[in-house]
Amino acid sequence: MSDSLELIQISSDENTLSLPPELCHKMYEKMVTIRRYEEAVLEVYTQGLMRGLAHLYIGQEASAVGICSALNDDDYLTSTHRGHGHLIAKGGKVDRMMAEMMGKVDGYNRGKGGTMHIADMSLGILGANGIVAGGMGMATGAGLSAKMRGTQQVAVCFFGDGAMNQGAFLETANIASIWDLPVLFVCENNHYGEYTSAKAITAVKEHLAERAAGFDMPAMVVDGNDTVAVYETAKKMVDRARSGEGPCFIENKTYRYHGHHVGDGDPEKTYRTQEETDMWKAKDPIPRFSRRMLKAGMASEEELKKIDEQIKQQVQDAVEFAKQSPYPAADEVTDHVYV
Amino acid sequence: MSMSSREITYGEAVREAIAEEMRLDDSVFFMGEDVAVAGGVFKVTVGLLDEFGPGRVLDTPISEAGIMGTGVGAALTGMRPIVEIMFGDFIPIAMDQIVNQAAKMCYMTGGQAKVPLTIRTTIGAGRSSAAQHSQSLHAWLAHIPGIKVAIPSTPADLKGLLKTAIRDDNPTVIYEDKMMYSLKGDVPEGDDFTIPFGVADIKRVGTDVSLVATSSMVHTALNAAKILEKEGISVEVVDPRSLSPLDKDTIIQSVIKTSRAVVIDEAYQSYGITGELASIIHDEAFDYLDAPVKRIGAMDVPVPFSPGLEPSTIPDEEKIVKTVQSLFRDV
Numbered sequence: 001m002s003d004s005l006e007l008i009q010i011s012s013d014e015n016t017l018s019l020p021p022e023l024c025h026k027m028y029e030k031m032v033t034i035r036r037y038e039e040a041v042l043e044v045y046t047q048g049l050m051r052g053l054a055h056l057y058i059g060q061e062a063s064a065v066g067i068c069s070a071l072n073d074d075d076y077l078t079s080t081h082r083g084h085g086h087l088i089a090k091g092g093k094v095d096r097m098m099a100e101m102m103g104k105v106d107g108y109n110r111g112k113g114g115t116m117h118i119a120d121m122s123l124g125i126l127g128a129n130g131i132v133a134g135g136m137g138m139a140t141g142a143g144l145s146a147k148m149r150g151t152q153q154v155a156v157c158f159f160g161d162g163a164m165n166q167g168a169f170l171e172t173a174n175i176a177s178i179w180d181l182p183v184l185f186v187c188e189n190n191h192y193g194e195y196t197s198a199k200a201i202t203a204v205k206e207h208l209a210e211r212a213a214g215f216d217m218p219a220m221v222v223d224g225n226d227t228v229a230v231y232e233t234a235k236k237m238v239d240r241a242r243s244g245e246g247p248c249f250i251e252n253k254t255y256r257y258h259g260h261h262v263g264d265g266d267p268e269k270t271y272r273t274q275e276e277t278d279m280w281k282a283k284d285p286i287p288r289f290s291r292r293m294l295k296a297g298m299a300s301e302e303e304l305k306k307i308d309e310q311i312k313q314q315v316q317d318a319v320e321f322a323k324q325s326p327y328p329a330a331d332e333v334t335d336h337v338y339v
Numbered sequence: 340m341s342m343s344s345r346e347i348t349y350g351e352a353v354r355e356a357i358a359e360e361m362r363l364d365d366s367v368f369f370m371g372e373d374v375a376v377a378g379g380v381f382k383v384t385v386g387l388l389d390e391f392g393p394g395r396v397l398d399t400p401i402s403e404a405g406i407m408g409t410g411v412g413a414a415l416t417g418m419r420p421i422v423e424i425m426f427g428d429f430i431p432i433a434m435d436q437i438v439n440q441a442a443k444m445c446y447m448t449g450g451q452a453k454v455p456l457t458i459r460t461t462i463g464a465g466r467s468s469a470a471q472h473s474q475s476l477h478a479w480l481a482h483i484p485g486i487k488v489a490i491p492s493t494p495a496d497l498k499g500l501l502k503t504a505i506r507d508d509n510p511t512v513i514y515e516d517k518m519m520y521s522l523k524g525d526v527p528e529g530d531d532f533t534i535p536f537g538v539a540d541i542k543r544v545g546t547d548v549s550l551v552a553t554s555s556m557v558h559t560a561l562n563a564a565k566i567l568e569k570e571g572i573s574v575e576v577v578d579p580r581s582l583s584p585l586d587k588d589t590i591i592q593s594v595i596k597t598s599r600a601v602v603i604d605e606a607y608q609s610y611g612i613t614g615e616l617a618s619i620i621h622d623e624a625f626d627y628l629d630a631p632v633k634r635i636g637a638m639d640v641p642v643p644f645s646p647g648l649e650p651s652t653i654p655d656e657e658k659i660v661k662t663v664q665s666l667f668r669d670v
Contacts, residue, residue, distance in 0.1 A: 078412075110449030111449070119452060121451045121452055127447070137440065138408060138415060138440065140405070141409040144418075148413070148418060170402075170405075171406075172405050172409065175402065175409055336446045337445070337485055339445055
């Protein structure tokens with residue numbers, strides 16, 4: 001880990017599972033919650049109950065859950081337009097998220113932010129962000145703030161492959177590195193920036209993490225659909241950041257099953273192939289993880305099924321809660337422009 | 340006023356304001372390009388590093404977007420950063436962080452987040468610094484809801500408004516005219532001296548015409564007022580001091596009293612502060628006006644380098660005098 005110029009590639013042994021059972025149950029529940037939540041979003045959006053842009057996280061669950069399971073409640077994160085998974089993984093409540101996404105007053109942001117801006121300051125969630133690379137400065141600043149206050153908190157900055165070509169990445173990675181800030185730059189490489197292949201528009205030999213090595217920080221390439229590998233990497237890097245050793249870069253290689261956002265057509269008919277999607281679906285993070293739990297005797301099929309049912313109900317309740325919640329009162333439109 | 344005062348410069352007012360607020364509140368820190376070891380390109384922050392150390396006075400990389408974003412993040416998480424952007428012309432490099440992030444956080448989060456970030460930057464031509472180091476782009480941020488903008492014209496106003504900005508829980512911007520750092524003026528003693536945003540100041544009392552002027556143009560207007568006084572025209576000079584929030588009432592009351600108004604600002608005239616102020620005066624004091632409201636801004640050209648060209652692009656006393664005279668021609 002000490003040699004930042006050496007790119008470290010990480011995956012875990014699928015035949016074992018040595019993490020604490022309680023942690024594994026929690027991670028499984030979070031991943032299933034994200035999957036069911038996003039399926040519900042797709043449904044209500046298609047029914048016309050949700051407006052705006054909904055960017056689904058389905059397929060990438062191991063990244064959010066693996067990283068966030070290594071965090072404390074008071075650690076910070078910044079998220080992206082594809083942020084629902086990060087919020088749930090950090091402890092966000094699905095009913096208030098769903099209400100926000102329907103523009104209702106019981107939403108996290110009283111309906112003023114919507115899908116791309118959900119925040120819960122009490123959980124250190126500094127917000128999803130509608131600008132690609134828009135959260136990088138915030139995460140770096142949160143790291144600086146934690147260091148100045150001497151709190152041992154860390155900040156996780158989630159972003160996609162598309163953000164690698166924004167100037168903000170260069171500027172904030174440099175700042176975080178020169179000041180040894182406790183920031184984890186987590187690149188979720190789902191291989192497409194909107195509708196364009198990352199390969200076609202990003203000058204790297206093979207991995208996006210190659211760039212981070214140039215900022216004098218550890219750079220890792222992780223099987224982003226391997227929940228255990230993501231968690232173990234995050235844990236090491238979080239401990240390292242807490243001890244004052246500075247930032248790191250983690251590239252979680254993963255894939256989104258749906259398009260860029262709900263309603264923008266079939267990706268397999270335009271910019272990617274069915275073979276590629278099928279190949280990634282065969283590496284789906286949820287069954288991969290549940291197989292390991294079963295094999296390790298941490299849970300039975302029946303137990304997992306029961307958990308699945310409970311989560312399904314919880315998400316249904318969230319949709320109902322959001323439907324019942326009213327829109328904000330008209331006079332709220334001028335509230336919160338200033339503190 | 341029992342407060343005693345003493346004369347300091349506009350630049351010293353900056354240093355005093357930052358130092359006092361940093362002494363009062365441990366969460367206040369200061370960062371920017373060349374601000375610590377070098378004491379800033381205009382030397383107004385000399386001594387802060389010595390007093391507060393490198394943990395609270397930080398030299399940053401030349402990365403305006405990165406610095407600003409870092410300031411936003413620190414402000415969101417319990418600190419009160421003061422970020423210096425050396426020239427206001429570099430604000431556009433940090434625009435996403437100011438406009439899309441800092442200005443929106445409180446509103447978009449339904450009031451959960453606050454961003455107590457203070458941005459200090461410069462405006463003003465006159466140094467032959469050419470088109471990328473001379474602009475007055477304050478209207479750009481005054482246009483954005485969620486940010487407070489002040490544009491002080493004197494050492495006292497600068498000190499009082501900067502201290503208020505640092506204590507404010509909203510993102511604030513202080514535009515300092517780089518030509519005024521050596522300007523002297525009386526400033527009240529004591530670290531409890533502040534000036535609220537949204538309170539204009541009558542810099543000269545008069546009865547015949549109101550000159551609503553900002554920043555360095557306040558002094559140009561005061562000089563023009565002396566010339567006009569000799570012609571028997573009594574000029575009132577109103578300094579809004581902050582653009583957002585704006586003290587409309589003081590401006591309108593002045594115009595109601597004098598029945599004539601000229602608005603003067605050093606930014607490009609088109610689509611700028613002068614248009615906004617003239618429109619407000621027309622809307623709210625039309626029935627009291629004896630002449631149309633006139634606007635004087637910088638010429639709509641990139642600020643030229645040559646000493647032979649630059650002065651002609653900036654409003655001066657002569658232009659103000661002629662404009663005021665034109666308002667009385669038909670009376």
